[in-house]
Amino acid sequence: MAINPLFPYPLYLVISEQDCYPQSWLHVAEEAIIGGVDIIQLREKNETPTGFLEKAKKLKQLTDRYGIPLVINDAVDIAIEIEAWGVHVGQNDRQPIAIREKYGHRLQIGWSLEDRTQLDSKQMAAVDHLGVSPIFPTKTKTDTITTWGISGLAELRNLTEKPLIAIGGMNLDTSASAWLSGADSIAVVSAICQSKNPRERSAQLKELLT
């Protein structure tokens, strides 16, 4: 089995207006891209559909300008409408097979892995990459099931060739060990969104992933 299959987006920013407050989320996104973020997910859990769509359009303009992929969290219809690169869904969202059946390969599909048995799910046939969720406990998302830890991530690495995104508690102290344990991408919210200097923080994180 090939180790660490290519997912050419080492540093993955998951962003929302709330997680960036009091900074401007769009400014944080641009600074993070300049600093080295390779892919961005818009994750707005408390927005109206109209508000989410407006933000998605603004972020798509930015990511297009810099030529990086945009992922939309949960809202498949918005991802399709703005021609996002991908969508990220979890166990309680629209399921990968249903998305694939409706939209073919218009979206890359990310799926959250919250339990080892989910690797055997038929949904895996429609999944392009996996969010290993969470690696460590985090205040950013508390409705979680398995806290994988670095050892859990390393075990998963031996069980699937799909790209693995490590998420949850990833920061300057934890990202390198997740990377060296076989993650193909390190996803962060607070480490960048709550940094006083998102550009510099992104560059510091990126430096660990080479």
Ligand SMILES: Cc1ncc(COP(=O)(O)OP(=O)(O)O)c(N)n1
């Ligand atoms: C890259 C990545 N991995 C996991 C998640 C979590 O998705 P989900 O389980 O659907 O939870 P919410 O983000 O919707 O609260 C993610 N968003 N991104």
Ligand SMILES: Cc1ncsc1CCOP(=O)(O)O
């Ligand atoms: C969206 C999400 N999914 C699993 S953990 C998480 C939040 C990660 O936030 P942080 O990087 O601040 O720990």
Ligand SMILES: [Mg+2]
């Ligand atoms: Mg979700």
